[in-house]
Amino acid sequence: MTQDGFRAEDIDTSRPHPARIYDYLLGGKDNYEVDQEAAERLEAAAPEVRPGLRANRAFLQRAVRYVVDSGVRQLLDIGTGLPTSPNVHEIARAAAPDVRVAYVDNDPIVAAHAGALLSASGTNSVVLADLRDPRGVVEHPDIRRIIDFDRPVALLLVAILHFLTDADEPERVVATLRDALPAGSYLVLSHATGDFADRSEAQAVYQRATASLNLRTRAQVERLFDGFELVEPGLAQVPYWRPDTPPPPGSELIGFYAGVARKTG
Structure with missing residues (x-):
């Protein structure tokens, strides 16, 4: 069986x-023992990880409602992850x-699960592609x-860019993604940080994973919004x-920055 050129045996x-x-941390069942063990080590290293992920999902919901209420009718969700209800389209x-x-998403398992969920809809698509090749995504x-x-798009990069290394630029x-968007588009972004606690042990969990965890400071995350204007707050x-x-209580320790910004020119 192939999926966008990937064979089933290519799934790691x-x-x-x-x-x-x-x-796993959000209570799903589409994971393996190796993922469960890593999640447990991650939670031991960063006890706020479960409430942090729930807070990140809640931010995604609020941000999606914001951009849709602002008039956007097209959403590009890169790094979507395994389906979690409510999904972005819902x-x-x-x-x-x-x-x-x-x-x-770049995981064939994610693409297969999401594709099965959305197969009945002609107004959704699920693409197996890699964020590190942004031109390939938009084309x-x-x-x-x-x-x-040619019409405004909401670009969702939620809890994904911290899996890119500095070498991935x-x-x-x-x-590159910004330049493909017309004025009136939005960027919805969240990113992990170590600004509020030492999370080097959490980073170590990902050294054996398929992607490393690259924490960035507030200033580094703000630079990702270059060319956009952040909306309040x-x-x-x-x-x-x-x-x-x-x-x-405890929200002040959650190591995720988030923002929504509009492209004005």
Whole structure:
């Protein structure tokens, strides 16, 4: 069996994968023992990881509602991870039924699960592609089938860029994607940081995974928004970005920055 040119035997289940680690920590079942063991080590190293991931998902929901309420009807979600209800298209269509969503991930297991979930819809697509090749993403025919790059797009890079190393040039990656978007588009981004606690032990968990964890400072994350204008409240920890309920105790330790920004030119 092939999926976008990948064979089933190409799926690496011998090492933890970030999407499957997250799936386990969020209570999902689409993971393997190697992912579960890595998740348990991660939680031991960073006790706030589960509430942090839940806060990140809640930020995603609020941000999607914000961009849809702002008039955007096309969403490009790169690094989507395994399906977690409510999914982006479910959140968006609760506000506007005509929203179109293109999902991208580099894990064949993610693509297979998401593809099965969304196969009945002609206004979604699921593409197996790599964020490190942003040109390949925006030029993919199944992306172009869903996304019209002449009209505003919400680009979602939620909890994904910290899996790019400095050698992967995350600022270049975001800039390439930004340049493909017209004015009026939005960037929705969250990124792990070590600004609030020493998380070197958490980083070590990912040394045996399929992608490393690359924590970045506030200033480094802010540079990823170059060419966009941050909307209020600017860059914030995920529980504090336009919360719709009071952030729970301990939120000040959550090591995720988040922001939503608009492309004006």
